[in-house]
Amino acid sequence: MPPDSPQEIGRRIASFRRARRFTQTALAAASYVSYAMIRAIERGARRPSDEVLESIADALGVDVARLRTDPGGSERRVHQALPAISEAIAGYDLAFGLPKRRSDELAHEVAMAQKWRLAAQYGRIAAVMPGLLADAIRYMHAAPSAEQRYAAQLLASAARSADAVAYKHGAFDLSARLIDLMRWAAERADDPLMQATAAYVRAETFFAARAHAGGLMALERAIDASPPPGERRSAAVRGALHMRAAVIAARAQNAAAADTHLVQATHLSGQVAEGTYLGTAFGPESVRIHEVSVAVGLGRDYVEQALRAAAEWAPSPSLPSERRSGFYIELAKAQEWAGLPAEAFSSLRVARAVAPQHTREHPWTREIARNLLCFYRSDAEALTHFARWAGAV
Numbered sequence: 001m002p003p004d005s006p007q008e009i010g011r012r013i014a015s016f017r018r019a020r021r022f023t024q025t026a027l028a029a030a031s032y033v034s035y036a037m038i039r040a041i042e043r044g045a046r047r048p049s050d051e052v053l054e055s056i057a058d059a060l061g062v063d064v065a066r067l068r069t070d071p072g073g074s075e076r077r078v079h080q081a082l083p084a085i086s087e088a089i090a091g092y093d094l095a096f097g098l099p100k101r102r103s104d105e106l107a108h109e110v111a112m113a114q115k116w117r118l119a120a121q122y123g124r125i126a127a128v129m130p131g132l133l134a135d136a137i138r139y140m141h142a143a144p145s146a147e148q149r150y151a152a153q154l155l156a157s158a159a160r161s162a163d164a165v166a167y168k169h170g171a172f173d174l175s176a177r178l179i180d181l182m183r184w185a186a187e188r189a190d191d192p193l194m195q196a197t198a199a200y201v202r203a204e205t206f207f208a209a210r211a212h213a214g215g216l217m218a219l220e221r222a223i224d225a226s227p228p229p230g231e232r233r234s235a236a237v238r239g240a241l242h243m244r245a246a247v248i249a250a251r252a253q254n255a256a257a258a259d260t261h262l263v264q265a266t267h268l269s270g271q272v273a274e275g276t277y278l279g280t281a282f283g284p285e286s287v288r289i290h291e292v293s294v295a296v297g298l299g300r301d302y303v304e305q306a307l308r309a310a311a312e313w314a315p316s317p318s319l320p321s322e323r324r325s326g327f328y329i330e331l332a333k334a335q336e337w338a339g340l341p342a343e344a345f346s347s348l349r350v351a352r353a354v355a356p357q358h359t360r361e362h363p364w365t366r367e368i369a370r371n372l373l374c375f376y377r378s379d380a381e382a383l384t385h386f387a388r389w390a391g392a393v
Contacts, residue, residue: 004068005044006041006044006045006046006047007044008044009041009044009047009048009053009067009068010041010042010043010044011042011044012066012067012068013027013038013041013042013056013060013067014042016060016062016066016067017042017060020060020061022059022060024038024039024042027056027059027060030059031052031055031056031058031059031060032055033052033055033056037052038056041056050074050076050077050123053067053068054123054124063119063120063121063321063355063356063357064121064123064124065356065357065360066353066356074122074123074126074357075123075169077123077126077127078122078123078126078165078169079169080126081126081127081129081130081165082126082165082166082169082171082174084130085126085129085130085133085162085165085166085174085178086174086177087130088129088130088131088133088134088137089133089137089159089162089177089178089181092137092181092184093184094141095138095141095142096134096137096138096141097138097142098138098142099134099135099136099138099139099142100131100135101135101139103139103143103147103150103151103154106132106135106136106139106154107154109128109132110132110136110154110157110158110161111157112128113125113128113129113132113157113158113161113162114157114160114161114279116161117160117161117164117279117322118276118279118281118320118321118322118323119320119321119322119355120168120320120321120322120325120355120356120357120358121357122164122165122168122169122357122358122361123357125161125162125164125165126165129158129161129162129165132158133158133159133162136151136154136155136158136159137155139151139154139155140152140154140155140185140188148188149188149189149190149191152185152186152188152189152190153185153189153191153194155181155185156182156185156186156189156194156197156198157279159178159179159181159182159185160178160182160197160201160279162178163175163178163179163182163201163204166178167204167208168357168358168361168362169361170361172205172208172209175204175205175208176205176208179198179201179202179204179205182198182201183195183198183199183202186198192225192226192227193226193227193233193234193237193278194278195225196222196225196226196227196237196238196241197237197240197278197279197280199218199219199221199222199225199226199241200219200222200237200240200241200244200280202218203215203218203219203244203248206218206248207248207251210251212248212249212251212252213252213254215248215252216245216248216249216252216254216257219241219244219245219248220245222241223238223241223242223245226238226241229268229271232271232272232277233277233278235268235271235272236268236272236275236277236278236280236282236283237277237278237280237282238268239264239265239268239269239271239272239282239287240265240277240280240282240286242261242262242264242265242268243261243262243265243282243286243287243290245257245261246258246259246260246261246262246265246290246293246294247290247293247294247297249261249294250293250294250295250296250297250298251297253298253299255298258294258297258298262287262290262291262294265287265290266284266287269282269283269284269286269287270284274286274316274318274319276320281319281320281323285315285316285319286319286323288309288313288315289315289319289323289324289326289327291305291306291309292306292309292310292327292330292331292334293326293330295309295334296330296333296334300337303334303337303338304338306330306331306334307334307335307338310327310331310334315327321354321355321358322355322358324351324354324355325351325352325354325355325358325359325362326351326358326362327351328347328348328350328351328354329347329348329351329359329362329364329365329368330364331347332344332345332347332348332351332364332368333364333368335347336368336371336372341372341375341376341378342376342378342379344368344372345372345376345379345382345383345386348365348368348369348386349386351365352386352389359390360389360390360391365390365392366387366390366391366392367392369383369386369387369390369392369393370387370392370393372387373387373392373393
């Protein structure tokens with residue numbers, strides 16, 4: 001689709017700025033952009049660079065894709081970064097000198113990357129990840145023995161954030177290598193909960209290969225090996241494994257196993273508050289979202305089950321954006337199957353508002369949009385625009 005004009009970008013920035021009761025001076029200070037540039041951008045007299053636009057988006061507290069609807073900078077950054085990420089991890093088992101960042105700086109940037117992953121801001125992750133991974137690997141090898149476990153934890157978290165970028169953009173071979181790195185680091189962290197989390201992420205390789213029966217087996221082994229759910233974090237980690245096992249069992253068309261794991265996940269969600277544990281969201285709302293995932297995974301015969309699970313309910317804004325947008329995409333799939341095109345399109349639009357980058361890269365978004373174009377004529381202009389944005393036409 002054609003790039004947004006400077007005038008369109010400027011109008012969106014001004015709208016969000018006013019909604020947040022910022023003056024142009026306040027926005028300039030918060031985004032570290034000059035007042036003169038903010039004025040010029042809002043007038044449409046200047047097109048902001050990717051870096052400036054991301055700084056403004058951060059100051060406004062919105063995803064950059066809310067300011068710029070064409071794929072633009074985020075996709076370019078991701079595809080430019082993938083070879084550099086691959087290079088950074090090529091010799092992860094070898095020592096290549098000292099890290100450029102101090103350990104506290106490294107920890108801060110790894111935490112920011114995790115925050116961006118949960119918010120589905122893949123362009124921002126891609127921009128920093130090659131250097132961040134390289135330093136995390138160097139720190140892993142150079143850290144004193146007393147810091148080895150900590151260094152391994154940082155490396156595992158960095159690898160997981162990088163994997164989100166690779167997996168969501170279809171770079172499945174790189175994703176598998178990053179997951180291997182995460183598992184390697186998790187073993188050196190000597191932390192059973194981190195190893196269980198690595199097993200949770202490893203399921204992506206089975207989803208990508210459509211090897212759902214094998215993925216179910218791997219997750220069930222990880223559940224058996226995980227620590228008993230005696231405290232909050234262990235209950236959340238095991239519950240997340242059951243949650244993911246339920247989804248992959250559904251994709252394997254094993255309804256009995258899907259139901260068993262969903263029951264276990266529901267039981268464990270009653271022991272913890274909704275939250276993010278070792279980088280994974282888990283709790284009662286996450287399990288309810290996965291009820292929809294399971295029903296959709298089982299296919300058209302379960303569409304009423306999916307609609308019932310989502311009836312008169314919406315995930316709260318406190319949940320990670322990636323998870324919320326995934327819920328609306330899967331709900332849109334169920335609504336399309338049920339012959340509810342207006343509702344399906346509405347759900348896709350909500351998904352886009354919640355996490356534009358995640359929604360645009362989700363293959364079901366393109367599939368649903370293409371199907372709706374064939375059969376849904378109401379609001380045709382808006383649907384056509386959406387389909388172009390998603391790359392469906």
